[in-house]
Structures are given as structure tokens and as C-alpha cells.
Amino acid sequence: MDERATWATRIGFILAAAGSAVGLGNIWRFPFLTGESGGAAFLVVYLLLVVGVGVPVLLVEFVIGRRSNRNPIGAFERLGHPGWKAAGAVGAIAAFIIFSYYSVVGGWVIQYVVASFTGGYGADAEAFFLSTASGTNAIAYHGLFMATVAGIVALGIRNGLEKAATVMVPTVVVLLVGLAGYGATLDGAGAAYSYYLAPDLSTIVGDAVSILPAAAGQAFYTLSLGMGIMITYASYIGEDRNLLQDAGVIVVLDTAIALLAGLVVFPFLFTQGIEPGEGGAGSIFISLAGAFQQLPGGELLGGVFFLMLLVAALTSAFSIFEVVVSYITDTFDVNRVPTALGMAAVLFVVGIPTALDLTYLDAYDLFANNILLILSGLLLSIFIGWVYAGEAVEELGKGRASDGRIEAIWLTTLRYVVPIVLAITLALSVRDYIGFLQESFL
Ligand code: TRP
Secondary structure, eight states: OOOOOOOSSHHHHHHHHHHHHSSHIIIIIHHHHHHHTTTHHHHHHHHHHIIIIIHHHHHHHHHHHHHHOSOTTHHHHHTTOGGGHHHHHHHHHHHHHHHHHHHHHHHHHHHHHHHHHTTOSOSOHHHHHHHHHSSHHHHHHHHHHHHHHHHHHHHTOHHHHHHHHHHHHHHHHHHHHHHHHHHHTSTTHHHHHHHHHOOOTTTHHHHHHHHHHHHHHHHHHHTTOSSSHHHHHHTTOOTTSOHHHHHHHHHHHHHHHHHHHHHHHHHHHHHTTOOTTTTGGGHHHHHHHHHHHHSTTHHHHHHHHHHHHHHHHHHHHHHHHHHHHHHHHHHSSOOHHHHHHHHHHHHHHHHHHHHHOHHHHHHHHIIIIIIIIHHHHHHHHHIIIIISHHHHHHHHHTTSOOOSHHHHHHHHIIIIIHHHHHHHHHHHHHHHHHHHHHHHHO
């Protein structure tokens, strides 16, 4: 049981962790939430949460993973606090729900790849999105995405794909930069930038209350936090590694890509005369399909773009398999292949409602991100801040020259700032969610 693999190279761990973080969350979910939640005010709250909550919690997961050398549920036993397994379990449930509909959105991306190469997205970008997003075609492509993930994991060619991602992710960035540059030349750019980048500071404190659940949920989602993913990945790394540095690289990369996606989406939406919140979950698809449609050679460009997005989505998707497969193979004497295939089958079925009706997608998404991830983050921060502080500080100090100052700031943040912010967020999220359920299903 004890001879666990370690990452062969420093870059291997960073790539896998960044591959998990960078995905549909940055390019699909971030711009659509920003559009629905009021633009620049959302951006400000989101960025504050990434720095003030996301970074400390990412370090918590790294510390738990490396210290325990275990999957997120076994970890707490190994650290001598089996009762805290509950924190790992909440995260595992969240990851499960998220993955079931992530695959549905992945299926939309596949449909856009196909459409790019076979005649385009039709005259009406909004109608095209709606026909993509639900119905039997959405279920079929959800199945295809799931089968691809399971197949790649079962065949053991995941590493190859992660290497491919070293090429793909920079390609996504280059394409986004190019699209943002083109967006800057459009008529709607000025209005888009002021919507996206110029917060109204006079109302931001009041707005923050309504923004908090979505912004905090997104901060966790995009960094793959609160699901045990980073615990699992860090369980394979050596003590010579500087966890702070690795966290910094991942957070900066992830945040930069999300910000860039916003710079692409909003100019196109404003120019097409679509209200920023109106596109909903379709924002990125509607705005880009509309733009690619008009550009010379746009469909080829679109095909390349959506293909790259698909790769980014796949590398995120592997991370969840890694968690579950590592848990099951750590705990029981079973094989990787049947585990991966069985899980894919169950996840496929669980995701089906979200492929039939976008309201279900919202119901899954809000519950997992705004409630479960926040709860998991709250438990993890209390555990490290109040129960396991001494050992955690020692673990964070490994692999770098440390005078203890950063550890002290980290610990204070985990004891006070993170739990208070997350407890308030959780209360607001539960209230909002009850409202959402009443409005949507009663
Ligand atoms: N971080 C990923 C992204 O930004 C999303 C993600 C987080 C995810 N956890 C996941 C995807 C679990 C699949 C399964 O896209």
C-alpha cells in the first residue's frame, strides 16, 4: 500500500494540477456567471475571493495531500483524525455531481467542433445553442464525452494527453488573445469593457451580498477546490517541492485565462446586441459562434478553438477520475479499468436530466458549487486552522527557505477570514438555493 508513485518531474505535477484547474470553468462558466451577476462588481468580488480564500484553501489541500500520501477520504484517517473524513466525503459528492453535468457541457463542445467542420452554426446563434444544449443529441454527445474520458483513463494513455495539453493550453491562450484583439475593434467593445472592468464602487458592498455565493462557488470550481482533487494530486509529490510556488503558478494561470475569456465574450455579446446576462449558460457558445460565422475562415478558426476547449475540458475531467480511482484502488483490491468504466456508466445516467433541461443543469450546478464546495472548504479550513495547525505549518515550510511569516499569515487567514467568509457565503447560498428551487420547480 505504501509504494505510491510520485510525479517524475516537477512539471508533471504542475501540468496535471493546472490541467485540472483550467477547463470549462474558465472559458465557459466564468464569463457566463460574470454576465449574469452584474459584470465588474462580480469580477472584483471573485478576484478578492481567489486571493483571500482560494489560495489559502489550495495550500490546505496540498498540505493534507502531501502529509498523508492518501486519497481525500483516507487522508484524514492517516493524519489521525478519522472523524474529519466527512470533509473529504462532501467534496467527493460535489465532484461526482459536477462531473455528471461537466460531461454534458463537454458534449456541447463536441457538437460545436462537429458543426464547425460540417457547415456551421446556422443563421441564429442563440437558436443553435438551444438546440445543442438539450435533447437526445445532448444526451448522445454527453455519452461520447464520458466514453472518451473513461476510455483514455482505462487505456492508460492519459499521460500522453496531458503532454498534448502542454501544446493545447498555450494554443487556447493564443486564440483567446487573438479573439480579444479582434473583439477590441468591434463597435460594442467600449460598452463591454465598462460593463466588465469598471465596477461601481458606491454599490459594491451591498452588491457583494448577492454576488458572494456565485463568486465563491466559481472560485472553488475553477481552482478544482473542495473536491479532493488537489489533495489527491499532492499526495503524489515529494517533500522537496515548494508548495507555495506551485500554488502561485496554478492560480495565476487559471485566473489569467478566465479574465481573458471575459475580454473575448463581452465585446462580441455587446456587438451582437445580446444583453450580457441573457445568453446564460450559452454565452460563450452564442457569442463566439456568431463571431466565427462572420469572420473569413471563421469556421476553421472555430473548429480549432472548440477542439482546444475540448482538450482543456478533458484534462479537467481526468482529475475527477483520478480521485475516485485512487480512492477505490487505495481502499479495495480492484482494478483501474473496471472502476473507470463502471464510474463512467453511473455518471452518465446521473447527468441525463441536465442534458434534457437547462433548469436541471442549474439545479445540479448551484447545489454542488455554491453549497457543497463551500461547505467542504469551510470544514477543511477549520480542520487545518484549529485542529491540525502545527503539523500543517511544518508541512508548508518544507521544500523552501522559510522564516515562518507566510505560515503565520496563512494560519490566521484559515482561522478567521476563511471560515467567516465561507460561513456567511454558505448561509446566503442555502437561502438562494431554496428560492431557486421554489421558483423553478413549484
Ligand atoms: N476546474 C475545472 C474547470 O475550471 C472544473 C472542475 C472542477 C471539474 N472540478 C471538476 C471538472 C471535476 C470535472 C470534474 O473547468
